Amino acid sequence: MPGLTTDQLEQFGHDGYLIVENVLDSDDLAAIRAEYDEIMDRVAVDLVDRGVIRPLSGRSFSERYIEAFAQLDDMYTLYQHLEISLPMLDLLEPTATMNTGPAVFGLLTNSRLLDIAESVIGPEIYSNPVQHARIKPPSSALPDAATDANVAKTVWHQDAAVVEPVADETDTLTVWVAMTDATVDNGCLIAVPRNGYQDRTLHCPGKLFQAEIYIPDQIIDQQRVIPLEVGAGGIVLLHKLTEHASPDNTTDDIRWSFDLRYQPIGQPTGRDVFPGFVARSMADPDSVLSDHQQWAQLWWDARDRIASGEVDMRFGGRWNHNSTQPVCA
Ligand SMILES: O=C(O)CCC(=O)C(=O)O
Numbered sequence: 305m306p307g308l309t310t311d312q313l314e315q316f317g318h319d320g321y322l323i324v325e326n327v328l329d330s331d332d333l334a335a336i337r338a339e340y341d342e343i344m345d346r347v348a349v350d351l352v353d354r355g356v357i358r359p360l361s362g363r364s365f366s367e368r369y370i371e372a373f374a375q376l377d378d379m380y381t382l383y384q385h386l387e388i389s390l391p392m393l394d395l396l397e398p399t400a401t402m403n404t405g406p407a408v409f410g411l412l413t414n415s416r417l418l419d420i421a422e423s424v425i426g427p428e429i430y431s432n433p434v435q436h437a438r439i440k441p442p443s444s445a446l447p448d449a450a451t452d453a454n455v456a457k458t459v460w461h462q463d464a465a466v467v468e469p470v471a472d473e474t475d476t477l478t479v480w481v482a483m484t485d486a487t488v489d490n491g492c493l494i495a496v497p498r499n500g501y502q503d504r505t506l507h508c509p510g511k512l513f514q515a516e517i518y519i520p521d522q523i524i525d526q527q528r529v530i531p532l533e534v535g536a537g538g539i540v541l542l543h544k545l546t547e548h549a550s551p552d553n554t555t556d557d558i559r560w561s562f563d564l565r566y567q568p569i570g571q572p573t574g575r576d577v578f579p580g581f582v583a584r585s586m587a588d589p590d591s592v593l594s595d596h597q598q599w600a601q602l603w604w605d606a607r608d609r610i611a612s613g614e615v616d617m618r619f620g621g622r623w624n625h626n627s628t629q630p631v632c633a
Pocket residue numbers: 438453457458463478480493548549550561563
């Protein structure tokens with residue numbers, strides 16, 4: 305599949321978002337679903353053996369996920385096995401886990417995603433480690449206090465605000481991949497079109513977790529908010545300054561997506577305790593990381609370095625000065 309057309313690029317430049325349908329094919333989606341089915345089965349067996357949950361009766365991933373979720377007090381018990389990054393906690397457990405499976409690596413290095421990324425950022429492509437799996441059960445199945453954007457609604461923010469200031473000039477592109485249809489009802493992305501240039505908006509430090517920074521609702525131009533619905537296998541591109549969020553999932557099924565980020569090689573990622581890698585390079589093809597095991601090992605090594613205190617997580621301070629602003633109260 306070729307990259308973006310000139311019209312699509314122009315639209316992206318103007319609006320700060322672009323919906324592209326049918327980017328992943330059914331084999332791509334099936335590989336990821338199979339990986340997640342396997343994880344779900346493995347984790348469920350362990351949780352049942354330990355008496356944490358009752359055996360699951362659901363057949364599909366979605367049914368089993370919702371059923372397991374409803375029985376857990378702590379979402380991380382299950383979620384940490386499904387997320388594709390480490391939790392942004394100051395104190396990371398040495399046993400913290402995540403999914404670094406081959407299907408996720410296949411997604412990060414998918415040639416159609418890279419063709420599209422290349423249209424925007426050029427042929428020297430680095431996979432930025434700010435990446436997440438979001439598997440959102442019906443909001444009715446969530447505990448009232450659940451605010452984590454991996455499973456609950458996502459507060460307003462710009463992606464340029466979630467990284468360290470060292471990456472302020474980095475040309476990061478967010479590629480949001482729909483694993484299920486994303487609709488208004490199940491909490492698709494919503495965004496404020498940029499209309500060309502826009503700067504960083506004020507963000508407040510997160511209330512429960514410092515890392516969950518947010519733009520207060522009252523400074524979002526609500527009249528201009530639009531939903532970004534897209535079918536399973538489609539993607540949404542976001543400019544790093546585009547204000548976006550996602551509302552509650554009011555359906556009775558899951559809303560599942562991955563958000564990945566790409567940037568030109570050599571620019572700071574803004575989260576350098578986590579590992580990125582060269583995903584495509586015309587200038588130095590030998591530098592491309594194509595071995596899944598090597599990539600996975602980068603993440604486990606990062607976990608060990610952070611958990612042992614060899615490196616600090618070092619995140620989240622950049623918006624703390626706004627905590628006394630009335631708008632952040
Ligand atoms: O999927 C979501 O709910 C939020 C995704 C997001 O904020 C992002 O991709 O930056």
